[in-house]
Amino acid sequence: MNKKFSNTLLYILASGFLLWHLLPLFSVGKAVAPSNKTNAEIAMNTMCYGGDLTVPTFGNPLTDPLTVDLNTRPELVATSKSLTSVDLGPYPNSGNTNGEEGWQADSYGNNSSTFDVKDNSILAIEMKNFVDGDAKWRTPQIPVKPGESLRFASEYRSNVASTSNVTFILQDGTEKYVTLSRLSATDSWKQQSTEVIVPKNVVALRFSVILDQNGWLQTKDYTVDRYITPGFSRGIVSFTFDDGWESIYKQGLPLFEQYGIKTTQFVVADYDVNEAYMSPDQIRAMQKLGHDIGSHSFSHADHEVLQDKDLAREVAGSRTVLNQKYGGTNNFAAPFGRYNQDVNDAVKQCYQSHRTTDSGFNTPGYDRYTVRVQNVEVDTKPEQIREWAEFARDNNLWLVLVYHQVEDGGAYSVDTAALESHLKAVKDTGVHTATYEEALIETYPQGR
Ligand SMILES: [Zn+2]
Structure with a gap:
């Protein structure tokens, strides 16, 4: 291939590349001419990055970091002195509770759930005949103040999906459940970690990983840390x-x-x-x-x-x-x-x-x-x-x-x-x- 030809080829390739990538940029922020295709026809066979859509504000999420590790996040490093771990006490040694305020094996609804503690370290649940309700091990009650944050982490494995949750205990003694994150089934041990900010009128809370369908769930290595909630420049x-x-x-x-x-x-x-x-x-x-x-x-x-x-x-x-x-x-x-x-x-x-x-x-x-x-x-x-x-x-x-x-x-x-x-x-x-x-x-x- 002679040099001139290869330069021309490069130029054509480069223009094509630029056009392919720049054209969509011109349509950012405004609608393009209406097409007479149906919604379904337009929706078919489309893709995003590498396709007809441009990369939005924060760059390509496939290559950009999506979350910041709590320990390396600048705001938290600055306040890390106030990052203190909560003593959760010993795990229960049977499928029962450690008293009113300690660990609890808790279930409700129409299902048959069995609770077990393996090797003093693994909290296990098995559910059969599920119609409704759920089953979970709940951490001891942790006294809290509104506005402070807690990070809840544990290892888990399960043959079905589960969720990590927090129960807020309000001043008047009522309880409110809030889903923190959804956990996919996994054969091998996996870590889950979520954070929660204590709302107004909450005096204590418990964390749990909840099973709400037929299957099994095991959890271990629970940790809870408190820290001062970092804020933005304004609410x-x-x-x-x-x-x-x-x-x-x-x-x-x-x-x-x-x-x-x-x-x-x-x-x-x-x-x-x-x-x-x-x-x-x-x-x-x-x-x-x-x-x-x-x-x-x-x-x-x-x-x-x-x-x-x-x-x-x-x-x-x-x-x-x-x-x-x-x-x-x-x-x-x-x-x-x-x-x-x-x-x-x-x-x-x-x-x-x-x-x-x-x-x-x-x-x-x-x-x-x-x-x-x-x-x-x-x-x-x-x-x-x-x-x-x-x-x-x-x-x-x-x-x-x-x-x-x-x-x-x-x-x-x-x-x-x-x-x-x-x-x-x-x-x-x-x-x-x-x-x-x-x-x-x-x-x-x-x-x-
Ligand atoms: Zn909707």
Whole structure:
């Protein structure tokens, strides 16, 4: 091959390479010309990185570190003097409790569960005949103060999925369960580690790994450490809405305008043809007013049971469809809040973050693929919303609220009067409000 020819070839290759990679950049932030393909046709056979979508704000999550190790996170190294381990006392030596406040073998509901302690170190549970309920070993009660953080770690193995949880014990003695993270089945011992911030009115807590289906679960090497919660430069509250209901546009939007609050709408790519949901024009109208659009999948399927092409259509396909219509769809929220490792891996290939429905507040160093939230339901009182907002303000945390319909409806609907009382409660605290994406871009780099 002569030199001239090879230079020309290089030039052609280079131009092709540049065009291939630069063209999508020009479409960032704005919708491309509408195509006359159906949503399903567009969603089929799409991919993210290496495909038709550009890398969003924080770079390629496949090559970028996703989480920061608690021990090396700068904010925590600075406060590491206050990182103290909690003495959990000896493990129980049988399938019983160590007294009222000690380790507990706890189950409820319609199932047959057996508890066992192997070699004084492995806490085992086996469940059969599951209809409902769950079974778990609970750590002793740990006295706590609101605003402090605890890290809970343990080793586990199991033949089915389980979850790590915390039970908050409130001043009045009532208990509240909160899911911390989802754990996949594993034959070999694996470590789980989660962090929790103690909310207001909580005086003690217990950690547990919960089995809620037929199978077995073993846990060992429990550790709990306390530390001072590191904060961002300010507290932020984000209002997010799932599904893209038309009632959000009709009943909610006038209130958002009145209170000057910009929301994030996680919409379902293939729902815009159904009149219960916002039309593309309504979504664009919200976008023009400063509201942000995220993906809530292609068809609202249960992602935990999807694989391969189906999962790709929901995750990657929805981004392609939504980007063609609205542009700038960079964040994902899984339907029903259901996800596993495969779902998160797929989300990492396409989006800069994943908003879950797992309860909690976000602190510096949070994993942007398991962004925590507070779920708003029909009976959520404005006092609760105010308490969450004050907690975020006082501790400089990021609070993400999750809403659905704005009408008289099911368990996840709030009517206009309730929504207005929530917006007012947040405004009254003086905490900063921002769209989900604005808050992500402000907070995420502070923890790296
Ligand atoms: Zn949904």
